[in-house]
Amino acid sequence: MKLLSTLIPSTLQGLLSKPQPEGEVDEPLEMPILRRRPRANDLVRIACPDPTREDLIRDRHQHRAQWLVRQERWEEMAAALHDADQSREMTPGAMPVAELMAFGARADVILAAEHALFDGKPARDAPMMDGIEALEHVLEEHAGNAMIACVVAQTHIDIGWAWRGTGTEGEVPNRNRSAFAAHFDRARDILAPYEQDTTGSALLAATRCALLGGTGAEPRAVADRYERLIDLNPANPRPMRAMGHHLLPRWHGSYAQLELEARRTAARTEETWGAGGYTWVQFDAITCDAQACANLDVPFFIEGLRDILAHRPDPHTANLLAAYCASAIGQAPSDDAASEVRAEIADCARWIVRDHMTELHPMLWAHAARGFDNNLRVRSPSRFAAAGRADAMRIITGLFQREIEAGKRVIFTEGRRQITLPG
Structure with missing residues (x-):
């Protein structure tokens, strides 16, 4: 146990130990409270x-699809995915359930590929193609199923990005760039039979938009593709955010195009978001591009923030x-x-x-x-x-x-x- 003297400041020790003259009594010493x-x-x-709560709901939908494909119950998974896609079911945080299920269905293959490519290139004995080849067999067995086609195409897109990484074009090794292009080409081929889709599938539209990362598309074509997806489910802010990012000059657009499409989106989604459509389109673009940020209509953007929170x-x-x-x-x-x-x-x-x-x-x-x-x-x-x-x-x-x-x-x-x- 510590001695009392170690718990009392030295200045107080002197006062407490000071001898008192005989017959004199000091006023009681008020010790400070040490907090x-x-x-x-x-x-x-x-x-x-x-x-x-949002995490729990998202995990439940992902794990459900992941479990079904692990049991080889692809038809059941595709039916559930189709229902979620057509109903535009979303989590409380505005995440489409169909996208969560599609990720769960391909998660095992994606995680294995990302692990193998963690350092930019796979080890010699890494089974890089096993997972995607298995999915290609599933696609062949369920020819004509748009939901399974989306899952396999999205898997190729994700693996393509795992090969490419986030470096600038000059930093990506030739082998990685070639793999990136090959996976995107295959994803494009998988989606080709559904180019004239009339089912109004938001998942198909989202997968087509994801393909834009591997193309040199014209700004108007980019905006048109995203516009279709946004109109299918205006309550989903993710396509608006992605469109704004893809309309930056570094990708497929210009600052003028970004501003124009942000305002057009706000007008089309006013019933759902008020001015929030403008804010969602600018959301990611202005975090990574100083000029886009400097060009921003700040009062309109802040009005959009308020409207987003009012609606959600x-x-x-x-x-x-x-x-x-x-x-x-x-x-x-x-x-x-x-x-x-x-x-x-x-x-x-x-x-x-x-x-x-x-x-x-x-x-x-x-x-x-x-x-x-x-x-x-x-x-x-x-x-x-x-x-x-x-x-x-x-x-x-x-x-x-x-x-x-x-x-x-x-x-x-x-x-x-x-x-x-x-x-």
Whole structure:
């Protein structure tokens, strides 16, 4: 056990040990209260479900399709996929169930290929073709099934990207570039019989849009292909985000085309999103292109943020937009032409967090801090989520600095209102 003297500051030790003259009595010494400094988690309290409701729902649909194909029940999987596609079923966070199932159906093959290509080239004995060849046999056995064709075509597209990686064109080895092109060519051939599809399949339309990553398509053709997909399911923001990215000059478009299509999309989807269509189209484009960001109609974009949350006030969307404003935009370089625009958007995190957040979704914050890179390889999901939670808590604590400096604690409630209590 520690001696008492080690627990008392030296200045107090002197006072306590000071001898008292005979007949004199000092006033009682008031010892200061020694408090530990509150931790950030004590100052701001917000529910952090793990997994979130959105995660649970997404995992359920993915695992269902994955389980069915592992049991070789392809017809049953394709029927369920068709039903989800035709009904436009979505999760609360606006993720199409058909896309989740299609990923679950190809997940085993994709993960094996990505693992083999983790360092850019496979080992000599890596069974690179086994999985995709098995899927090609399934495709042959179910000729004419559009849903299975989508799954196999998407597998080729994903493997193509695994070969290519995220480097610039000059950084990609010739062998990898050739493999990328070959897989995209095969995906295009698989989808060719369904070019005149009249079933209104959003999954088929989404797969055709995914093919754009391997082509030099004209801006108008890119916009037309995405427009069809968006019109099939305007409640799904993912095609709007992808279209904006693909209309950047580095891909298939121009800044003028990006602005035009953002405004056209906002007009077509006004009933679903208000001004949010403009915001969704610009969403990813302005995070990776400073000039696109500098060109932004900021008031229209912010109006879109408000309309998105008005039409979809769920925790997933609130976290997505808060993390986007505070982290993806707010922590980007600030020494270019877009710095003022970024500052205005970053400031929106304040009212989004205060007025709309009820719980914290760390994975969204972790991805936002890395620019929502779809090709990001996460070695440890737990550490990745922990980093996202730390970023979020640091940012949110900063947004309530005035209350905290006044000695209060902030507690988030389900009613989207924070309670402040004495510290």
